[in-house]
Amino acid sequence: MIFRTLTLLVIFLGVIDCSPKIYLNDRHTIMEEESAGEWPDFEKELLKSSTQKSPTAFQKTEISTQKKRLFNVVGGELITRQEDSK
């Protein structure tokens, strides 16, 4: 009984492992494959250069929140006794 159970288990695991992966091609994939032009060299080169290791080297960027804070000027405190001359 135990031997039979183990055998069935092994067969079952083997089937699971050997079962094929199924991929469903959607309409757009088929449409592109059948009707759109192919530019393999152009696309290969393009995709290769698209990923980035380092920050994008923009010449100029918007002032960051941190920088805005550094440039912030607080109004003089509105107190009765004035410390300095006008």
Place this chain on the structure above:
Amino acid sequence: MTMTSLSRRLIFIGLSFLASGAAWSAETIVQHRLAELTSIHRPQKVTVGPDDQFQGVTDPERNFLIFTRKADMVTYLCKQDLKNGKVTPLFGLQGDSQEPQLSPQRNLAFTYYKFNARGDICYLPYEALSDKSEKPEDKIKCLKSDQSERSSPFWKSESELGFLSRNLETGQSQIIIENLNSHQQATIAQGMIWSPSMRTGSDRIFYNASTAVQGDEQSGGRGLFTKKIGEKEGVAIQFDLPGLSGFPVVSADDTYLYFSQFLNDTNGDGIIDAGDNSVLFRAELATAIKGQRLFPEQLTSAEYNCSIPRLSGADIFATCAFEGTLDVYSFPQSGLVPSQWTAHVLANAHQTARTPAERILLLNVAKFRNLTSKQLDSSSFQERVLSNHLFSDDIAASQFYLEKLKLETKGAIGANPAFTEFLKLFLEAKAKKKAQPAEQDVSPSFRREILDLEKQISGRTANAKDETVVRAKAIFRGLLKTFIDDTRSSAEFLKAIEFKKPAHPLEWHYYFELAQSTYARANDFEAISAVYQKLFDTADLTAESKLYYGLKYLTTLGEIKKTESNGSLAPTIDYRIQTLQSMLINRSGPIISLFQSEAIVLRMIRENDENKKSEIYKELDQILSKSRSDYFLRKAIYVRAILIFAEANDFKYLDFIATNWIRYTEKSDTEFAQARTIFAQTSLDRGYDAFAQNKLDFAGNFFYGSLTLNDDLESHEGYINTLMKKSARDVIDERYTNLRNRKYIDDNFKLVEAFLGLIDEKQTTPDDTKTLDASILKLEAMTQDKDSPVRYLLLGYCFLEKLIRTQAGYEYNQTLLDQAHHNLMLAYDLGRDNARIKAAALTNLGMLHHRVSNHGLAAKFFTLRKPLGFVDTNELLRFTWVFAKSLFFNNQPDLAAAEISAFLTAEGKRIDIKQRAPFLERLAFYYQASEKYEKATLAYGELESTKLISGDLNLAKNHLGYGFSLLKTKQLQQAKTHLKLAIDTASRLTKIEKSKDRVIEFEPIRIKLNACGLLAQIGPVADQVQALTERLHLLETARELKLYDDTLALMILARLQGASLLAIQKDKLGSQWLNEGLKLAEQLVGGDQALSHSVFKAITTAIEQDLKYHVAKDNTREALLKSLIAKTIEAYSKQAKSQPFLALQKLKLQILWVAYQHQILHESGIGKAQIEEFLKQSPDHAKEVEPLAKALMEQFS
């Protein structure tokens, strides 16, 4: 590389800060320098990521942190290794968990929702938390639950757990302690209470309570209470602070009570509670528990919004919200203001503070530590704090300090009791205004409330004719009018205000607020300018205040819209310079220097000649030199100069100003840290600017200067990229050896190695990942800047590259996808304030998800990326191609076409013609896919004219697409031409098998099939039948090749189409085609597809056609139909629960068959009665087929 004098200057400035005689081992020069800076501490981020992370607690040795994470509305506990930052969920996600509490023995208590939606109090022994424990959830133990809602666990002792139990019906709560061994419970407090807290081993409980009478929420108040276990009543802990206290925690030595203070209603819900921004304080425990009102020590600034303090060693771990999400941060228990600061340093920090919230922190600390000075004397404390709360728009806190100030000044701030009264009423009005929904019209009830308050102001009779009273009335009545959008009345009040007698600065402040609110909408610069001039000229304001208003004036001047004589709308530089020069007349004080420097800077950016510009700069340099000792003036000049030069992209002079700023600031000054940061950021920006202009020597110098100043990863990468662009790879190693020897870099060198490894990589095979693996190891070993977004970006890139190289068609490694996504998301989250990092992270995230066909998400990331801009046309080209593709696969072909079209319009002339062809082809294809056939034909036509379509494969597809679009736009002759060309070209092609780069095999027969199908719609019947014949022949081949799942159905359709065409011409061939179609239908039925639409279509078409054309009986047809009808009706009938459309189809078949039997087969006994019987049997569908049935029965004789 030659070091220019500029770079030598940068290095010198960097090196000049090197403290002599300092001895350090692993610490770099940069770290040492940063530690020496005199600045307020900043909370150190402990948890990272885009989700909310809060309620963090650590073990006593600080090995790990347990915290709550909220992602996708689910809360769950996580454990973070504090040495390497690795985070793992503690349990599976089957049940929510939160509120972790660690005992001194590291046992974990928490609230768990797996077994009970109201929450269970559960605990886990320490052993289960260790890394070796496999499934900690198996060791969870929970206290027995009841019908109450349970939360807020705490450890009374290692064997006693306390918690809050709330009765859901009555709303009343109890604090219960349960013994974990005997399970005996004791209630130690009850009522309207929440947030219990107790130090383990103590006998004193802290909790929040409402003293309101039950059912009457307006009575009593809410506060923090304490009592010893066993005492009946708690003692209210009173702090001399506005708002509500909560989340109390006692230090291990019982010295301090730490707590959150919610000072204002920041979320605008009308109540101050834990939903509002929080500030952390601490107070001496011994004094607090006596119930005396005491002034506590402020630890954090309101800007950081920190709450839920937990103590560990000498630090606090708190939950703060100031960088986009909730995260756990740590800082010293003495707070963000260093405990060793003297009165002088505090005053200096107060002077250089960047926000009113920071000033409030410093004022409170100075008061608590009794560190007042000439600059910060105690007598002006209340006014200063009130002033800063008013600037921050903290209404509740302002009201609190106004009351205190009234007591101090006997109700007359600035000797003006009317002003003081009216200010109180104004704050009430402002609170009501804040509660109004934004961007909605003024409601009648709000208008009434404001007019009531205005009445109270105007109704004041004491000293009604005194100028100060008249003035105060006009100011506040005018402001109230702006709240109800009555700017006409407010303008009248404004004009009536006079300042013949001295006024308190607060009066001037509200006078200015009134003018701004009144004139803002009308964009009336002349009117507001007149008000500014009064501010500049009065003796009532300090120089600092005047400079503040001066900066506002300059900003307004730079933004006004002015119609020029040529009709253009722009605040021209000439206009600004002229206006400033007129402001100098008959005016004195530092404000003059500010306006003069502004005019000089504007003249500089107007000047194109470099020599002349340099001469003008000397004038500015003189002013900077003269104003060296006036901190406020100098800072105002620097800020304006930098902003103008940045706007004009003049990085050279921007750098001069930044250098000047740091040069004239003493290292011990609290301003130095800010100036240093600005200088470093400026160097980095200059590096990028020079890099973009290909001035690589300059770029290298600036990046090098920045990295020696900060040792930041972005500067390192910028420097390396610059040298690589200069083809100076050999220099990099030498430079970094030098930097390491001089201790400018240590742990961060791991990133440099990883980065250089990727640059130097020589891939042996396409799936070679050795270098990527080596780089990943180095990056994962980093400790110093392990939470830098640049590091996460590079790590994410490595995992992305690895995924790409190991991917084969649809197959990819899920772990690599998860790791790439995780790291890139961290780069995006941590780099949210840096557009360069954000752009790179978004690009990589889009590419990642595009590669694994997750096109919806890819399109989302690309959509976020687009507004950030692009470095050059090539980057935009690459982006547009992939973005359009993602949009197409995400079922948005119209948007894909729009992207390509916009790119070609903007950049088409700048790109190479060879790059233009693929874009034109895609444009045509996406137009076709989005059914915009006219535009598709134009694009195909343009593509054809370039003659850049090469190869039979692309030619065949192009002809097919073009032909289809022409057909759709009814250009039939041209369509025919192109479709025939598609067939001819495809005949020369052979099959291309699936591969790593091709997910579907290419079979040229598909092109021919499509073309034939389309040709079957064009031209005379003979041509169409010819095309169908060809199509059928091809379908036979397709059937053998198993190209389609539904080849039979396609063949039936072709047969039926042909039969219809031939029947019109009364061609007997049509009958043969019908029979062939029915034979094919038999095959489908034989293959268990009797219910398929093709079979139904075949039968109904055959019957309808025969009935229509009154054909003679055909034995073959009769036999086929009889067989098909019997089998299909049987199949329909076998449906256990018939779907409505199948029942309808069955009914149609039945009545059509009756008609056929009667009309064509002339079977006796078949007539209208059978049809009527079928209709009776299917009452649900009878109405739908009634017209058909009627028409058929009319044909019966």
